[in-house]
Amino acid sequence: MLSAMFIKFITTGGTIDKIYFDDLSQFEVGESQVQHILAEGLASFDFEIVPLLHKDSLEITAEDRQKIRDCIAADEAERFVVTHGTDTMPETAEALMGLEDKTIVLTGALSPARFRTTDAVFNVGMAVAAAQVAAPGVYIAMSGQVFEAGAVRKNRAANRFETVGDAPD
Amino acid sequence: MLSAMFIKFITTGGTIDKIYFDDLSQFEVGESQVQHILAEGLASFDFEIVPLLHKDSLEITAEDRQKIRDCIAADEAERFVVTHGTDTMPETAEALMGLEDKTIVLTGALSPARFRTTDAVFNVGMAVAAAQVAAPGVYIAMSGQVFEAGAVRKNRAANRFETVGDAPD
């Protein structure tokens, strides 16, 4: 039986997991950084990490979103954190709505977890807390806030997430 | 008027804010690291930081706890994050119970925020999310978990927080 606080992490790629190769001057999605972040956070709950996709979020297709949804629906866990590229995170969040008794939190990072200064650790911390505390539903934990799916967008000019309907700066 | 997501941070000292002075080989509580952590987390909500105390948690007295409680009770804000030393964090959490319509989350760190490897960033991320999402009440966000006040203790031997009543490893 899964413990009450068990969280299933599903990684799909995105900036949070980007790595840099000097020889070819490339910057590609690498191994998931979630495990390192949880270790640094001294997290002591039970979890499992499923590396489902390995893509920039602009390349995530409708089929990919269905695959994530199916993966969650078929899983006995009740709490999920999905790491995802930021550009289409709101679309994926909407595609996961309506699964009963599941608390699903999407998060990611605006700069890679391997950077000296990164929002990745803070964001995964937020996602882990939201997955434990929030009512069943779909959420995005970014920019220091926990947003509900369907009411959040990425403001690319300001490089932050905000509630749909917020007045511009 | 405060925005719905406004969080008041109250800092009281503890390991999270420890700094080291070479000359005297001392290690003392320094300036609050909360602002730096929120900046690194690219947090874009409204907040205010009140540096209320500057103590190791073993030195926190009943008067100090009353002072924290009075500070929160007198404040119009509804969401609070209290940074605190870890050794007596559960006692302070209990001393803050019973304030109506206030969501209060205590957090801190087992290693200082100025360290290269620290749980401080992850923990403040958790606390910020819990302060936004949790129902009114008092919580501790440590060890990757959000605990309810009155049902959590620090296991010093294992150097982690756990639910009271958990079986030992």
Next chain:
Amino acid sequence: MLSAMFIKFITTGGTIDKIYFDDLSQFEVGESQVQHILAEGLASFDFEIVPLLHKDSLEITAEDRQKIRDCIAADEAERFVVTHGTDTMPETAEALMGLEDKTIVLTGALSPARFRTTDAVFNVGMAVAAAQVAAPGVYIAMSGQVFEAGAVRKNRAANRFETVGDAPD
């Protein structure tokens, strides 16, 4: 008059100064990181930083190398650290040989200075020491070693610098 330990830094781009932009998924040469690295190293000697070029080292031309050489030849300083991309660092080092009474040390990084784990800080530390201690001439400080210009190459497969003539592993 310049102090005996004065070092002139010339930055030309390369991985050491790479930055990442999420929106466009680009990775470009940014502001020089030398100043931040010297601050972290608590360096207390006199120095000046000249941002001369802003290029990946594969794009450095013969004209660029002449420009670096002219810049050094015309300068009254005797000690120079040149930050440079790694792929053609040996070629630029050779192009700077033969300037009398000048100690010139080229360095850079295999992973960007902004990364949490980077060789940039160590390498600039090596370059600063070599510029102060070595006899006039041209050197490369990389891979934990100070090489003489003309006798060093980048082993791309092993991703390290080595003396020309070293036996393969």
Next chain:
Amino acid sequence: MLSAMFIKFITTGGTIDKIYFDDLSQFEVGESQVQHILAEGLASFDFEIVPLLHKDSLEITAEDRQKIRDCIAADEAERFVVTHGTDTMPETAEALMGLEDKTIVLTGALSPARFRTTDAVFNVGMAVAAAQVAAPGVYIAMSGQVFEAGAVRKNRAANRFETVGDAPD
């Protein structure tokens, strides 16, 4: 046979290796950080690390200094980096003078290597370069400079190393 670039590291304690224990609120000398620093610097030369002492530099005695000197004198290596607490580093440097054909560089850190911001990595980079490049003798690599033993002191008020005889700021 030792390679020409072989460096023997001797660690003696000091701030560079300090670690912090939350439970007891202690800050003690821990395992040597030299190996981690060399790995981060992508150093590819041959080396060996000897953990000789484990002390704050104010506790280093005349016997300890003789022990370090004997250790170096009896060793076939020609290049040595000695990590040491900063407060009495100049005294130890003087105690190591006069060993023929040995290049000995002392270094350490004003803030621990485990800190997010530390001079340890830069300083060990300097020491490694100086050990390879400098003529036989004893040196201190701190504050961005390579000083000769006997002509350097720690300015505690300014928290930096400087040449004896330097005018005050």
